[in-house]
Amino acid sequence: MAKIKIGIVGGTGYTGVELLRLLANHPDVELQVITSRSEMGLPVSDLFPNLRDHLSIAFSEPDVSTLKNCDLVFFATPNGIAMKMVPELIEAGVKVIDLAADFRIKDINVWEQWYGMEHACPDYVEQAVYGLPEVNREAIKQARLIANPGCYPTAVQLGFLPLIENKLLNTDFLVADCKSGVSGAGRGANVGTLLCEASESFKAYAVPGHRHLPEISQGLDLFNKSDNSGDVDLTFVPHLVPMIRGIQATLYGKIENSNNFKLSEIQALYEQRYADEPFVDVLPAGSHPETRTVKGSNMCRIAIHQPQDSNTIVVLSVIDNLVKGAAGQAVQNMNIVFNLDEKAGLNIVPLMP
């Protein structure tokens, strides 16, 4: 079979280099072009020496006509870039997976409010498929444009999904207390993510409101099959952990009808819901997943608890923010779109220690 021709727009950030790592060893694809205005002409392995001997391509100027020769283009760009180039590519028959947020929120007003800009192509938002395979696999198969989910939204939605779609939770008060490694903040030069500022410390941030909140809420409402947005009342607080990779979501909710609540049944429900999922691993009851057990891999590991036999349920969900939370999920979506083995290029054993 001819290899699938891949283009990447952006690619100088952490999701970009992670995408390159995964694609370098993918058996079915060929990287045709990677663009970066700032690094034009530079071999990718000069910027990212881990890629020496694995990729010989250089960054080139962003150019839609070149990108049109690809079968699929990934956007690993800041928010607001993809939406300007996507229509032309889609119309030329190129599949697109956007790792940024341009096509994640269906309600354009909500998107524009949270992202602080006017959307360039609302029509494409409508047709975009939200790329969470555990929920939308069939739609992804047919998709021309995939909105790859955010990192926190992936961890939180996979953690809540079985409970909410089965109407087991009181949705008036859900808490998602989330913790992310620093790579989630990107490769930009900022004082706040210097080693001397972010190591040996811990903090919450964006408590008044974080852009991933509307994305998560949209998803939970859909699971809940509620007509009114906001029916699921979620409090979402992100925190910065002094480590490079990894997200843990600690999720809290009250069981709706606590008389019927048995932890073993919920455990069974999770195991059943995710039985055929290649990248969701429901741990044995009583487990405490560690983020390092998914480092470098596309796996999401989940454990369910009922502390002190109360009617509160606690779900622990861990992913690698750069893999299942970004580049790995994008490759998973690509595999689905092209009808490849969903695990192709993703059969990675996490690095430990």
Place this chain on the structure above:
Amino acid sequence: MAKIKIGIVGGTGYTGVELLRLLANHPDVELQVITSRSEMGLPVSDLFPNLRDHLSIAFSEPDVSTLKNCDLVFFATPNGIAMKMVPELIEAGVKVIDLAADFRIKDINVWEQWYGMEHACPDYVEQAVYGLPEVNREAIKQARLIANPGCYPTAVQLGFLPLIENKLLNTDFLVADCKSGVSGAGRGANVGTLLCEASESFKAYAVPGHRHLPEISQGLDLFNKSDNSGDVDLTFVPHLVPMIRGIQATLYGKIENSNNFKLSEIQALYEQRYADEPFVDVLPAGSHPETRTVKGSNMCRIAIHQPQDSNTIVVLSVIDNLVKGAAGQAVQNMNIVFNLDEKAGLNIVPLMP
């Protein structure tokens, strides 16, 4: 004034060396004796080279007759040690501050259940004063025996106190999502706290139940002036952060009567409640405290949020687990007991970066 004569039992762990650091520069005390069966004869500065030039004392055999010559004895021992020696010391007129958990829980049955042993001196539990100065300062002044609070309980109680004592929260569903640096696990040789196991990773632990839960619940019930224990329904989940020092408690609750809820009033309530407290710092509205801003100091910094203008309130509370969460609070209690300046020996500027 003659210096206060101090003894320390234990002192080879992290709370011990932190106590030594603080006492070494305290103007009003003199360390008379520090005992350790395992390190008998060893100068403390051989075990902890940071103390070279600051302390010339050596570890000696635990011996009650020697300890009786002290004005005050700190126990920096594992749980279950202090209760065997405390009665004799108290009866000899020595003041005691126990940094372990032997005297923290008033209900002996609850204590014995969580700590897995029989209590050696229940009568002394009754007379012990819980050493949280912000709540019990007057009782501490008169105390013979002080139960120094746990690290998580300090951060959580100071965070919830103003809300609960003013009956502002719906106490049916409170969440304390807590994160601690690894020093909270002590200086014992365990695989789980090796650098290679605990760094570059994040996890929850003890979700089914942690010994600090009954201690926190006892405190919150008292603030709530409820007759029935358990009226305050708290879910407490501790997590391990890949750093040495620091605790953050992220606290969630619903305002009881949300019509009356204005964040600015709650901010004012906190500022007023802690206005005269030397070691509680209420940050300006909208702040995100970092644990590093209290590293090495006895300060607790608190910020209050109302995300998305909902009726949920989020309180962020940070301490250094070894200082305000252990040795520093013990010194603060000592200062109160002996009517010293409460900040004596504790006027430390946190190390940053």
Place this chain on the structure above:
Amino acid sequence: MAKIKIGIVGGTGYTGVELLRLLANHPDVELQVITSRSEMGLPVSDLFPNLRDHLSIAFSEPDVSTLKNCDLVFFATPNGIAMKMVPELIEAGVKVIDLAADFRIKDINVWEQWYGMEHACPDYVEQAVYGLPEVNREAIKQARLIANPGCYPTAVQLGFLPLIENKLLNTDFLVADCKSGVSGAGRGANVGTLLCEASESFKAYAVPGHRHLPEISQGLDLFNKSDNSGDVDLTFVPHLVPMIRGIQATLYGKIENSNNFKLSEIQALYEQRYADEPFVDVLPAGSHPETRTVKGSNMCRIAIHQPQDSNTIVVLSVIDNLVKGAAGQAVQNMNIVFNLDEKAGLNIVPLMP
């Protein structure tokens, strides 16, 4: 082709889990047995959750009769274990790769002095091949027993090799200032390698003498083709770096005849010497390799410098101590022994960041 049947003795430490990670995805091998007396019966993925979904084998009792059914057995055991079992396995026709030090030092007296025990099978030391492929590839192909090199010795020898075998250095005063991540100290529960002891700090250790010194000296003498051991006078100082993986060796020497010294020629010499080596990467002149660029991979990256145009040469050599310094090199040796593609199972892109 039938898969090669592999046994592992030991395997509960960091070199063990790393070997498992590499073998799990190796196309040509099948793990038949992994033994551990302490963890007998436990699935390996219970001890190392990163292996969930990748390996379903459990630890079994060490038993030579079972191991004899393997084509090759790796020893990932403490020093002194392999030498007791190796003769029986070798005589049964099983190939053996010892990741410990039992067969590295040819001079039995020297070995016994540094390792503090009597050697159980000196005859096998004689026939063992030192498994540094860049030096001994032909011998490895024929070997029955391979002594897999230590981590520091790999980084130091590959760094010095081209200079010494070409007699370019004054061997009266060589310095190898080496720095290792904490995983080099193993998975044992020791106070010194706790996160709270080893992070946020840096130190030298074993300056009076480290077991890797005689191993390195033996190698350098061989490169030097000197008859007398000790002709190469090396000062070797290891240091502990607050990170999990990685070794950097910073090597210093004086050029013997400095009139003839041009950095560009030495650069060319290195490039030529390692041109066909799949796992040695000579960086462009002026480079500063980072250990993270080899994290999780079997690569050794080397850069050469001539500071201030003096007649001093500085070589920078980095490896992942658990891969090229242990498990990866063992797999490379296995590939050579069985005439497989030398990169089979080792074509890994380092994780970055």
Place this chain on the structure above:
Amino acid sequence: MAKIKIGIVGGTGYTGVELLRLLANHPDVELQVITSRSEMGLPVSDLFPNLRDHLSIAFSEPDVSTLKNCDLVFFATPNGIAMKMVPELIEAGVKVIDLAADFRIKDINVWEQWYGMEHACPDYVEQAVYGLPEVNREAIKQARLIANPGCYPTAVQLGFLPLIENKLLNTDFLVADCKSGVSGAGRGANVGTLLCEASESFKAYAVPGHRHLPEISQGLDLFNKSDNSGDVDLTFVPHLVPMIRGIQATLYGKIENSNNFKLSEIQALYEQRYADEPFVDVLPAGSHPETRTVKGSNMCRIAIHQPQDSNTIVVLSVIDNLVKGAAGQAVQNMNIVFNLDEKAGLNIVPLMP
């Protein structure tokens, strides 16, 4: 006694905040003014929350007329700033301590070559005293202008001093392999010092040449009482350690006349040389100092080794780069200038763990 009036120019970087930490608790000084063009008007405790409750001053516009009212002005500025303001301050009778490099190198040509700019006041370089108290205490007492030493130069010079001033080393081949925490790179927003770039990795940098080399060489030549610069042939390689604070210098040299070489005598020589020094601690023979044992303190700890009874000597020297390597040494110099207790404000017990 009236408090000494202090001004700080700069102060938004790591040496600045460290200076503020030390001065906040100094009994004999009063901070009158701190200037920063970029942060004018901002309370210092808004930028550095560790200073809340300790300092209420705000950054003001740099203004020589205000600074002239101070008794002493510290420059915690980038290189090249102090030299433009110092003459006017000195002529106004203000003492100046420059924490940058403007006055460290006596040879103006050398300075201009390494720092890439023309020097604004060469005459003041001549009168400036190099602020290494262990060498220049008497001159510092009389100084109007003090060039505070660099961090690496402090660790290296204190480590080599007793050997070189006693002509014990062969100065043809000295090696200073130095390792620094990331705070040495400052608080600027650079990709290279992001947590995700600098943690979990180790590298050498600036091997071809680092600005601290001429500073160290100038010092070693002076110790050596040699007339010709360059008589001491030093190879200096700095490395970046994934931690916030701390420098270790590992120093190598050959004993000149090895017949006379006994480690115990050299140990005695070091102990005698530094017997009266408040901030140099010669550890017992065989010790391995850890950088964490000086974290936050002005101490330099030194250990001497003779590996394998060779004629090579290895000196290990550790400091906190922000304290003895910058702000702490500046305060020590201030104490000397004003005839205060040399330890005033510096009697700090290092934080451990």
